[in-house]
Amino acid sequence: MPGWTPGSCYKRFPPTITPRPCHNRYLSPISFEIVAECSHTRARAGLLHTAHGAIETPVFMPVGTQATVKGLTQRDLAEDLGVQILLANTYHLFLRPGHELIRKLGGLHRFMSWSNAILTDSGGYQVFSLSRLRKITEHGVVFQSHLDGDLHTFTPESTVDAQLAFGSDILMVLDECPEYPVSHEQARASMHRTLRWARLANQHYRGRMAENPAPQALFPIVQGSMFPDLRRECAAALLDLDSAGYAIGGLSVGEPRPLSMEMVEATEDLLPRDKPRYAMGVGMPAELPEYVARGVDMMDCVLPSRNARNGYLFTSEGRVIIKHARYKDDDRPLDEKCQCYTCSRYSRAYLRHLFQSGEILYAVLATRHNLRRYLDIMGEIRHAIISDSFPEYLRCVRSASNNAA
RNA sequence: GGACGGGUGGCCGAGCGGUUAAUGGCAACAGGCUGUAAACCUGUCGCUCCUUGGAGCUACGGAGGUUCGAAUCCUCCCCCGUCCA
Secondary structure, eight states, X not given: OTTOOSOXXXXXXXXXXXXXXXXXXXXXXXXXXXXXXXXXXXXXEEEEEETTEEEEESEEEOBOTTSSOTTOOHHIIIIXXXXXXXXXXXXXXXXXXXXHHHHHTTOHHHHTTOOSEEEEEOSXXXXXXXXXXEEEOSSOEEEEOTTTOOEEEEOHHHHHHHHHHHTOSEEEOOOOOOOSSOOHHHHHHHHHHHHHHHHHHHHHHHHHHHHSOOSOEEEOEEOOTTOHHHHHHHHHHHGGGOOSOEEEOSOSSSOOHHHHHHHHHHHHTTSXXXXXXXXXXXXXXXXXXXXXXXXXXEEEOSIIIIIHHTTEEEETTEEEETTSGGGTTOOSBSOTTOOSHHHHHOBHHHHHHHHHTTOHHHHHHHHHHHHHHHHHHHHHHHHHHHTTOHHHHHHHHHHHHHXXX
């Protein structure tokens, strides 16, 4: 069932968002502290310490591809929503305004006026999403800019350098995100290339850190399409890099959802227990606790922000497609259980009116709500883990999800 | 009173003898979106009937006419603009 969200459990598991200061920023680029572990699942709650604050995990990271979460101000994000870490994108910011410009202007944090943490994706996802505009070689990826058609070569080394120039707290290695489905043979070749790139990126990164230490971590990415053996081979090989954290990529590329979960399960027990695990590009609200139950600490997804703009709103009672006629004269708030600015002030009828009129305010209010919904869910999850009630929470979520279906 | 230009599906607006139930756009209605080329994309959009695929009916201001065939050509009428008296 499409838009179910784990909201019926809201009252029992209220969100906790209390940023804490960073303790040991000078010991390593970032450090991960496990606060609580679930006794029945692989879930854990932790603190990820960065030079730009501590991040409570499990965490959902809003996507701000072009150094902005579309529709929101940095104040909305930090003060209203309590966002501790944002995602930005190397491919997009490399093309415009350029990493050297951002370096010159004091780094990405200063450039976009964001004092909390930033994770930058390498451009590996654009290998997938812009597949018609790129060519993969052993050396790297040649992109034909979607802006002006210019050719740009992204290598494992150059993407590390660009992200260092940004001043990102967490850098991602350049990877190849394969489409679905691919043959085992193709997936294997692709995974091995990603692996070689990860080694090159890591070597380059270590060199840069030796000459100019900075509190910036580099995460490699487990690939292998939907083949457990390839996933495990990739994860095992990446352990040699002794990275500060590990990502699981190549999910949500069109595969059935159970497969995504299976890939996380195949990988998770190989990854270091004391390092954060990041599932890239997931997921729907009901999936968030499922990933956490499988040992994931970090997630990001464009769904709450993009779907907000496209009229698809996530509530504790399920999805609301705001353009539907049934909301035309609906005077209730979008989500009666939600404390966000949008829900505390505006009716569904007004939101629908703004959407139908193409008003900018619609995107602002909708994005604000959807992100709040995601962050609330993460708060519920974290609280449940800490209070040792995560299995019950998960049951509650699954049953609500099944009922809705 | 005269001269031009017009009246097309909810609206705007193409079409100017057959491939036209009628291009587009808007509106309406629905679906999609997962490390963002996305405030985007797709579908439906006269009525009735049967399962897909189709079948029938009604339609381009009105009434006649020409033609195998008319939204398209002709005649008259009605209405709307602009200009001249």
